[in-house]
Amino acid sequence: DAGVTQSPTHLIKTRGQQVTLRCSPKSGHDTVSWYQQALGQGPQFIFQYYEEEERQRGNFPDRFSGHQFPNYSSELNVNALLLGDSALYLCASSPRTVLAKNIQYFGAGTRLSVL
Amino acid sequence: ELKVEQNPLFLSMQEGKNYTIYCNYSTTSDRLYWYRQDPGKSLESLFVLLSNGAVKQEGRLMASLDTKARLSTLHITAAVHDLSATYFCAVDLYGGSQGNLIFGKGTKLSVKP
Numbered sequence: 595d596a597g598v599t600q601s602p603t604h605l606i607k608t609r610g611q612q613v614t615l616r617c618s619p620k621s622g623h624d625t626v627s628w629y630q631q632a633l634g635q636g637p638q639f640i641f642q643y644y645e646e647e648e649r650q651r652g653n654f655p656d657r658f659s660g661h662q663f664p665n666y667s668s669e670l671n672v673n674a675l676l677l678g679d680s681a682l683y684l685c686a687s688s689p690r691t692v693l694a695k696n697i698q699y700f701g702a703g704t705r706l707s708v709l
Numbered sequence: 710e711l712k713v714e715q716n717p718l719f720l721s722m723q724e725g726k727n728y729t730i731y732c733n734y735s736t737t738s739d740r741l742y743w744y745r746q747d748p749g750k751s752l753e754s755l756f757v758l759l760s761n762g763a764v765k766q767e768g769r770l771m772a773s774l775d776t777k778a779r780l781s782t783l784h785i786t787a788a789v790h791d792l793s794a795t796y797f798c799a800v801d802l803y804g805g806s807q808g809n810l811i812f813g814k815g816t817k818l819s820v821k822p
Contacts, residue, residue, distance in 0.1 A: 627809060636713075636797050636812030637752070650809045684751060686810075697742070698810065700752040 619687030
């Protein structure tokens with residue numbers, strides 16, 4: 595079992611550019627959540643996808659958008675990058691049906707640097 | 710606004726000593742999560758506490774939950790260097806079980822010989 599995989603591992607962009615991050619959930623998982631972790635801070639919830647739709651959203655601007663594919667993998671898109679978007683972006687997955695008692699499994703993350 | 714507060718934020722311990730990390734939260738969530746993060750790494754799940762009075766132990770770590778006080782503790786017994794990491798507590802955004810976690814700022818633990 596490969597667990598939650600994210601790509602790329604590192605990314606460098608400049609202000610104003612757009613970026614796409616990718617996540618493949620753990621086998622058997624159908625719910626994907628994205629988090630942003632700034633240096634020295636706890637992860638912040640961005641949004642969650644289930645059945646190819648955004649189900650919950652945290653306090654992030656519309657510049658942050660996402661998508662979930664039929665195979666449950668997901669993308670996080672950030673437009674008009676700002677310096678403050680530099681962070682570790684974490685993807686977490688879980689099976690929806692037992693989410694109440696299950697643990698979210700986190701990927702290794704994508705480190706985004708905006709110059 | 711849901712707040713999750715941990716203290717202390719930094720903790721330097723000597724090996725063999727005991728200490729407790731505290732996590733206070735402002736919602737009525739009946740479940741709480743503890744994660745560990747090593748530098749440059751992702752989050753590793755330690756405990757999921759699902760009800761008031763829940764207590765879980767794994768090795769030198771023991772976590773408890775008091776939903777009435779909205780307080781969870783992570784107790785470290787006879788610390789060893791391998792426990793050095795950052796520890797996060799988290800609760801669900803809407804107090805339920807939707808998996809939308811709100812994290813504390815983390816407690817950076819350093820265990821010295």
